Amino acid sequence: MTVAHPIPTAWLTAGATGAQNYDEFADDAEITEIIEANPSSALAIEMPHRAPGSLGKSFAESLPDAVVRLTQAKDAGAYRRSDDVVVLYRISDHGATAYGLWCMVDTDQISTSADEPGLVIRNEDVFLEKVRERVALFQALGHLLSPVLLLQTGRGEELHAALAEAAAQAGAPAATDVDPAGRTHAIWPLAAGPVADRLRELAGTGELVVADGNHRSLAAQSGGLDRFLAVVTTPASVAIQPYNRLVHQLDAPIEELLERLEKAGAQVSPGTATVPAQGGTVHLYADGRAFAVTLPRDPHGSVIDNIDHALVERVLFADALGLEPGDKRITYVGGDYPASWLAEEVDAGRSALAVLIAPVTVDDFVEVNLARQKMPRKSTWFTPKARGGLVVAQVA
Structure with missing residues (x-):
């Protein structure tokens, strides 16, 4: 049995709607700038209150604008309809190649603990406000524009080889899109048949770990969707980049913060405004100075x-x-933003403190999730990310 199913009604980009996902930004102003430069971007629908024509409205107040934008995009031919398909996905990244399969996955397979049955393991704490926004969006639109990225842990090597072979034999893609990092995203719709059925079997058999889209997967549950839009990918296709933090204001000078940490058992020494090469120590940057801080561990903790x-x-x-x-004084900054960008935010006075943290490894991530342990919020920034607005699933 596979939990991966065809998309009953899919809308595939004609080439201009691709976008970073709504939660990939450290600064909301960037979203407005991207939409302004490319009004066809799916961001104008996913983040309607950040679109230039809706600024000043709340997310809820902007939902009617999102509905209008999606309708106009479909009417203008920005999306092409394709029924009962899965979609082959290839991301080419300067010599490296990642693969995935767009499909619908059973929502009742989501498991958040060892005693909850299901093959889809959701692994991180979430922010409920973001979940509510995702529910409100798909209920207003009747469509899902961004996928949940799922990591196939049991048959990853088989799936990777099968996806690579299918892409090699698929001919010219139905559409391509280039992201800001220069990666080329290509898609091919596959109707029912031996190739699509084999890919669905490999993608949807065994345990799948939510690599990106914890909020979207919980929104599917909260909003009562039987199935959610997913890209199933392979461990060989992804890497985990750092996930850092900015603190916009401190209640005391950095010296006092360091004293508090030392009293709590931390070890503090001079450092650099870079991401640590390995775990165990975090780097803090404030007032033009960097510190290496080894935070005290809990000897009785997991x-x-x-x-x-x-x-x-x-x-x-x-x-x-x-x-x-x-x-709200904390901003979570994904791996697309280098350490130098965080330091510049502090130097410019837009933030008071940068917290630089070594990335989790893919192997450790998989091991933790298969053991049904939960990762802290915003602790894994997977790359490459599935591009929003390439494949849209109609759900109503």
């Missing part, structure tokens, strides 16, 4: 309790700064 992202949440944010992870 492996997850003592990874760097969890220690930053518990020791730095909660204990030293009195901040909850969802505090």
Whole structure:
């Protein structure tokens, strides 16, 4: 049995709608700039309140604008309809190649704990406000524009080889799109038949881990969708980049923050405004100075309790700064933004503190999830990411 199914009604890009996903930005102003430069971008629909014509409205107030934009895009031929298909996906990245399969996956297969049955393992805590926005969006649109990225853990090598072979034999893609990093995204719709059926079997058999799209997967559950839009990919197709943090204001000078950390058991020494080469130490940057900080571990805690992202949440944010992870003074900055960008934000006075954290490894990520342990919020930035607006699933 496979949990991967064809998309009953798919709308495939004609080439101009591709976009970074709504949660890939450290600065909302970037979203507005991208939409302004490319009004056809799916971002104008996914983040309607950030589109130039809707600025000043709330997300909820902008939902009618999103509906109008999607309707206009379809009427203008920006999307082409294709029924009962899965979609072959290839991302070419300067010599490296990633593969995936766009499909619909059974929502009732989502599992968030060891005692909850299901083959789709959701692995991170989420921000409920973002989940509510995703539910409101697909209920207003009747369409899903961004996929959940799922990692096939049991048959990854087989799936990778089968996807590569299918792409090699597929001919010219139905559409291509180039992202800001220069990666070329190509898609091919596959109707029912031996190739599509084999890919669905490999993609949807065994345990799948949510690599990107924790909020989207929970939104599918909360909003009552029987199936959600997914791209099933392989471990050989992805890497995990750093996921850093900016704190926009501190309640005391950096010297006092460091004293609090030392009293809590942290070791502080001079450092650099770079991402640490390996886990165990985080780098802090403030007031033009960098510090290497080894945060105290909990000797009675689990492996997850003592990874760097969890220690930053518990020791730095909660204990030293009195901040909850969802505090608006914290911005989560994915791996598309280099350490130099975070340092510039601090130097320019737009943030007070940069927190630089070594990335989690793919092997560790898979091991943690198969053990049904939960990752801290925003601890994995997978690349390459599935591009939003390439394949849209109609759900109503």
